[in-house]
Amino acid sequence: MRLHDKIALITGGNSGIGLATAERFVQEGARVVITGRNQKTLDAAVTKLGPNVLGIQADLTEDGAAEHAVAASVERFGSLDILFANAGIPGATPVGGTVRAQFEQIIATNLTAVFFTVQAVAAHLKEGASIILNGSVHQVLGIPGASAYAASKGGIGAMNRVLASEFAPRGIRVNSVVPGATRTPIWATRAPTPDALEKLEAIYSRAIPLGHLGEAVDIANAVLFLASDEARHITGTEIVIDGGTIGAP
Ligand code: NDP
Numbered sequence: 118m119r120l121h122d123k124i125a126l127i128t129g130g131n132s133g134i135g136l137a138t139a140e141r142f143v144q145e146g147a148r149v150v151i152t153g154r155n156q157k158t159l160d161a162a163v164t165k166l167g168p169n170v171l172g173i174q175a176d177l178t179e180d181g182a183a184e185h186a187v188a189a190s191v192e193r194f195g196s197l198d199i200l201f202a203n204a205g206i207p208g209a210t211p212v213g214g215t216v217r218a219q220f221e222q223i224i225a226t227n228l229t230a231v232f233f234t235v236q237a238v239a240a241h242l243k244e245g246a247s248i249i250l251n252g253s254v255h256q257v258l259g260i261p262g263a264s265a266y267a268a269s270k271g272g273i274g275a276m277n278r279v280l281a282s283e284f285a286p287r288g289i290r291v292n293s294v295v296p297g298a299t300r301t302p303i304w305a306t307r308a309p310t311p312d313a314l315e316k317l318e319a320i321y322s323r324a325i326p327l328g329h330l331g332e333a334v335d336i337a338n339a340v341l342f343l344a345s346d347e348a349r350h351i352t353g354t355e356i357v358i359d360g361g362t363i364g365a366p
Pocket of ligand 1: 296
């Protein structure tokens with residue numbers, strides 16, 4: 118039990134990578150709070166994950182939403198040891214096709230909400246706690262057609278290192294996972310039909326030396342490691358989970 122008696126908050130825990138991480142955390146003995154916007158998938162996730170899981174509906178781009186989620190977590194389980202700031206939205210439009218509202222929504226969700234979730238959780242974390250942020254290979258690879266998304270995730274990479282320095286004196290670690298293309302509901306939005314998605318997956322796979330996309334559990338396993346005491350001397354770093362992706366597809 119690598120997370121025995123730990124309490125974790127996972128944003129976007131009702132879907133994809135967040136849900137897979139919640140599942141791994143519960144298997145390893147944690148009690149977990151998951152957030153999401155969609156009440157139906159939130160309820161389904163709580164039912165699937167069992168009694169050690171609390172679901173909280175929250176749109177983290179709204180003022181006070183992160184504070185509410187953190188307060189409800191502490192009220193239910195007494196404290197918090199782990200934050201996986203994972204909630205995010207895609208944004209695959211070239212610069213000319215990106216309108217201001219879309220750009221701002223991507224930054225609000227993938228960057229601003231992450232910052233304020235970390236801020237909301239900070240006072241509750243004690244020595245030995247772990248924060249994990251979810252980045253993306255877009256922050257380093259220069260894949261065309263997603264500059265707003267890449268900017269939001271680049272902010273995560275920069276923030277990761279600063280937060281690690283700020284929290285280190287309190288014995289709290291901050292790290293980031295950097296997933297490559299991973300089969301989740303976000304990935305499925307990349308193409309209009311299952312056939313088109315299969316073709317896109319074949320194109321992406323050519324840029325992945327291991328030859329295929331990742332699964333949500335591949336990212337979850339890295340998050341689990343960073344959350345656990347096995348990573349007790351690791352802070353301010355990134356684990357890239359992308360099958361060795363060599364560039365734009
Ligand atoms: P999913 O769409 O399955 O999950 C996204 C999660 O974020 C959902 O739970 C969603 O909740 C939540 N979310 C989105 N917007 C908000 C918001 N405003 N407030 C609260 N929650 C919100 O996709 P993934 O699991 O793939 O994505 C998880 C993270 O992984 C994201 O940050 C993404 O950028 C990152 N990532 C994914 C990659 C991939 O290829 N899949 C690659 C690299 C990074 P709800 O469903 O209720 O709206």
